Amino acid sequence: INVCTQRSTRYVSAISAARGLHKSALDVAKRPAPEETVTSSFGRFIQSVQPRHLSPTVLQRSKRMVLDSIGVGLLGSTTDVFELALQHCQHMYAPDDVSFVYGRQGMKLSPTLAAFVNGVAAHSMDFDDTWHPATHPSGAVLPALLAISDMLHNNSKPSGLDFLTAFNVGIEIQGRLMRFSDEAHNIPKRFHPPSVVGTLGSAAACARLLSLDRSQCSNALAIAASLAGAPMANAATQSKPLHIGNASRLGLEAALLASRGLEASPLVLDAVPGVAGFSAFYEDYAPHPISSLEEDEHSFLIEMQDIAFKRFPAHLGMHWIADAAAVVHKTLVGLKGGSISPNLVQDILLRVPLSKYINRPFPETEHQARHSFQFNACTALLDGEVTVQSFQPEALLRPELHALLSRVRLEHPHDNPANFNIMYGEVEVTLVSGDVLRGRCDTFYGHWRNPLSQESLQKKFRSNAGAVLSNKRVERLIEAVEGLDHLDDCKPVLAQLQ
């Protein structure tokens, strides 16, 4: 028995214990037999095929392929590009690791791997910032910049302003790229945006911090394009955080490769018919140049379009529904007093945008729960809020939660598009008594239209950072970041994270 089967069995039996009644729902909750999917057939094949299945023809042909491949590889080891890639790897994966790892005092990794793991950390709980058009911009950029800063010699650490400039270049590039496509304005269906624009954003930020010349900067973007793009299907799984980790790491790699002279397509952002560049990731693509800094005033996109910070670790769409459900919770508490009993509730209707990957009636893992309208609505109905703790295993298995989950229906009104700038969340609870309670949220607290106050933001930081750092370090970090634009070098920030 492998671990995966055991885990899902555990969840399923908990569900069935809680709700003897709704068998059809239970069937849905049970995973369909693996043999039925194309994917599982591949898994099965890989595992079960044996040497004896290799026919003489296959043996002969594959040996020819092996021979030829080795030969061209040996010849290829004499090329410039090979030498370049080799130096890059030797440098990047040298035994002297230099860059810090979040929450692991004293531990160091190579800069690219540090960017990778720290990026994974940033997105591991879907707690990081979200922008419009949709992506998580900071997690792709910040880890790479911090890793580089660690890499640079003590006497040549970037100043706070240099750091902020590089950071903003990384954010700005992402914003610009997303505006090349109308498709990008909606909740994504094909490629996960951080893996598309995040990689180029990281490349741009790193190129800036490393002071590459313009042609190197262009090449960094182009090299990064060949490292971009991960499908949406891995969202709501444990692999999703790697999208941000990889965006950060690979963007950094692209910048480093460009600094060594690696060249790529000079047309990667242009729309060239018959040869896709960055346009490969979009159905509709219409690029615009960034106007020259000598001619025009440059205004950063972050200025006219603020960012959303999450109050709890879940997909952004959950915040509307949680706030709407919290309104109903408050009303219910006012009516009945004390804690909410599911027996009071007959029906729960959610009016939300249509988006397959956040419509999950019975999530089984924390990752799925973070991407479930139903889960977040019911949690907020029960508790009045959604918090970090709401996604712990014990919380996921609560019987009263499952009782509510089985009473949820979704509606997708036409005026509620899958767009973070326009959508709303509505919760309508019909009580057994016949009363109907409503809650609606057009703009949750933390959205760019209703940003978190500085106090709220710091409170979130204290709660998060305090999970792994001492209070002293936490306060020093707040202070250092607050004064970042006045620091001669960013060592005060780095020091608290080492």
Add this chain to the structure above:
Amino acid sequence: MPLGSFTESFGAAVSCLSTSHLTDEVIRRSKRMILDTLGVGLLGTSTPVFNTVLQCSQQALENSKVWGRPGLSLPPQYAAFVNGVAVHSMDFDDTWHPATHPSGAVLPAVLALAETLPVKPSGLELLLAFSVGIEVQGRLLRFSKEAHNIPKRFHPPAVVGVMGSAAATAKLLGLPAAQSIAALAIACSSAGAPMANAATQTKPLHMGNAARGGLEATQLALLGLEGNAQILDLESGFGAFYPDYVPHPLAEVTPTSRYRWVLEDQNIAQKRFPAHLGMHWVADAAIEARAKFLDKCPNADLSQIKKITLRVPTSRYVDCPLPVSEHQARHSFQFNCCTALLDGEVTVESFSKSQMIRSALKEMLLKVQLENPQDNHSSFEKMYCEIAVETTQGEMFTARCNTFYGHWRKPLSHVDLVRKFRANASTVLSAEVVEGIIYTVDHLDTNQDCSMLWSYMHFNKHMMDRNERRSSALA
């Protein structure tokens, strides 16, 4: 706007933006973003996924050999990366139908991984893993009609290659089916690179990254990381890379059943010279036309050629009238045509700087015109090349190539394949080692211990082992 200007403008902006451009509001907002991100990052270090990737990133005790660099080893995924880059660095590696370069994504990963295993696999187990990696690629390519044509959007090795590498390395480790699926799912999030970087120096990295990404995916799966278990079924999964995606399950495999491999039904093309596959039709046609020309006029001067018409399929990225870099030259119908006309062959040397700047070649390039006949499909299965050479004397010499020598319909003979290998390998290895590899690969399916293979790859007749070098320097 002139072509290239969007990209250029980005490069310029990134390079020129400075602290003076930051406004107060921008500073304020970005500090908030930085603070928040640090906080969530710190909290996130308590998650299982973070611990998994950390474990994966730290392990690097076992190292794998870099080809052609005695004494130099790297963690296996990076060895796979650089060796994969080597394989595709000159566009000399094999090509399949539907189009991809299958072996370069799989072999470096399999060898790098095999080297780190405490119990080395037998030759047959190596071949099995390799074949699985090829098979998975072939199957995936058949899920889309678009994949049957010369690609326009994503470079196939970056799409299917990483999946093949994941499958092959999962097989080598003997992972159970569920973990193999996880490896495929994780690998999928590393798939995809746009075609625009073909014909540039970055193209070989597509292969290196495919090998590396697949191996990493398997390592992560081994540590327990999971992805979407239906990754190949979903349009939002592997289907994201194709506009027409229709997946099919693989047939059941039992210990006694016969398995029908794609490689059996569809052979592979191996190149005779290091350039895009399409160039091989052009070269063969040009060589034939040249022969006809010289046959008729034995002492003719090739500058007597007035006009050259090439009838080829439409394919933007290999239509390059005046290539400047070697990468462009390898992706230029025109360049390969003229080289073949001038020299009677195209070789490794043809793409060297000195050969590329020949004035006779440059003059001839100006005389080439491309035509894209309707019946000449952009598919390596269907395309042809027709050449018409017109001389100043008014004579016309034509030739047509439907199937070049080395294509899967007309595979290289064993003698010629080995000859290609000797020519390539001996640029780096001594004759003894070259023969050793030939022997080892030939007997791969009967050899219990094939660790000789990566040991042989580790030599270089021009270099001293860096460890030896160090000790002799100390002496």
